[in-house]
Amino acid sequence: MAVQRPTAASASSERPSNSEPDLSGTFMIATWNVNSLRMRWDRLTAWLADKRPDVLCLQEIKIQDADFPALELHGVGYHAIAHGQKTYNGVAILSRIEHGSPIDVQCGLKDGDPDTEARLIAATIPGLSLRVASVYVPNGQVVGADKWTYKLRWLQRFRSYLDRELRPDQPIALCGDYNIAPADHDVHDPEVWRDTVICHPDARAALQTLCEFGLIDTLRRVHPDGRIFTYWDYRGLSFPKNLGIRIDHILATAPLGERCRKVEVDRQARKGEKPSDHAPVQAWFSRIPG
DNA sequence: ATGGTTGCTTAGCAA
16 A cells, blocks of 8 residues: 655645745744733743743733732743733733843823723833834623723724824834734634624724724735634634634734734644633744844 | 633623
8 A cells, every 4th residue: 555645746735825934033023812821821931931932912911010920931031011900901021031121111001091901011122123012902892882882992092092102114013912803804704703893894993093003914914815813712612613713913013014024823822721712923023123 | 502611709790
């Protein structure tokens, strides 16, 4: 019996688009909604050791600042800053120690409205000449609810924040859980998700307005036609059935986005015991001179 | 069949 061996033709049909890009001289930014830092601590540290991201943005850390394990993260090679609260929400930015201590740290939207929910932290990473934000956009629960109104309002406020605090001609990465699937091919079944808080035209328009600041959806740029997901509900075997949606995004201004070489979702991190319901998104960029 | 899972907090909410 002849053993079927992969040929050059069959190998290329597995990967039709192109060969692996050369990632030498790049740095990697990742974003991961961990759904509780405490519950995900062992997974997180294993992932950091394995992937060694230069920057990692976390969401839903669900931990107060006083309890945030900055020392422990420093022990595994990362500076870490957090904007947290008890029980809900909470965001953080980790950066490799070699890139220097994050500076110009900003928490919240800084627009005078009461900032009762910890959903935004931003900082500059000196060694990468880069500003980074970790973002957790409100889910909105159900269209028409108070939380839905709050989601749309929060997105408006975030756009104002960009206009006020950032410049599209500077290299910036806005990473996080946006709770919005930009297009129908970002959900497993558009009919199931139609007019939900994830896909509603008003939510998509708000994301579009954000991007009109001058932002590139890095994954969609690298994978124009993919059905690539970042979140699968814990219920109903959604992950093994791949009933997912793409709501976690690495958005980049042009000076950064044009340097993007590769983007992928680490589905491995969604497997096994006690995963987050989100998988990490990773993006590689050519180093920025200076 | 009007469910289902997880986390935080302990009965109900949020996702």
